[in-house]
Amino acid sequence: MVSREQAIWDLLETIPDPEVPVLSVVDLGVVRRVSVEASPTDEAVTIHITPTYSGCPALDMIAMGIRIALLEAGYKQINIVQQLSPAWTTDWMSKTGKQKLKDYGIAPPLSNQIVDELFGEEQKIQCPQCNSINTELVSQFGSTSCKALYRCLDCKEPFDYFKCHR
16 A cells, blocks of 8 residues: 555656656655645645755746645645755756656756866766767756756757756
């Protein structure tokens, strides 16, 4: 039998990120904690979410998507808490989410970016279309502020890179 918390986690897996709809809010790693407290008349659900960066415009849409999904599932007492500390990191993204990004045509974040930046080494971002690392940065900002725009010098295709955040 599935626990109430696990049932809610499963439900959250169906809620897409508003900016990258191929990812669920769980894949993205913004859902930090789920708790269910039973009362004599109902169950109160509390969901803790962390923005990908302060001022993230998608966080309100994520919270609304969570609230709607829980209401549709029959939950009435819903508390959504914005948890700002610790700050979100791309390390919280699921492996499945990173693969979904690549399949969607967005290069997933690298996990060792901070070390390379300290030593001044340029990042080799793999093209999600042809897997070449013969790529170049076109702009630090892509379709959203959490992505950079790259171009593959082999297949000539432009692509977004989901920037590493720590």
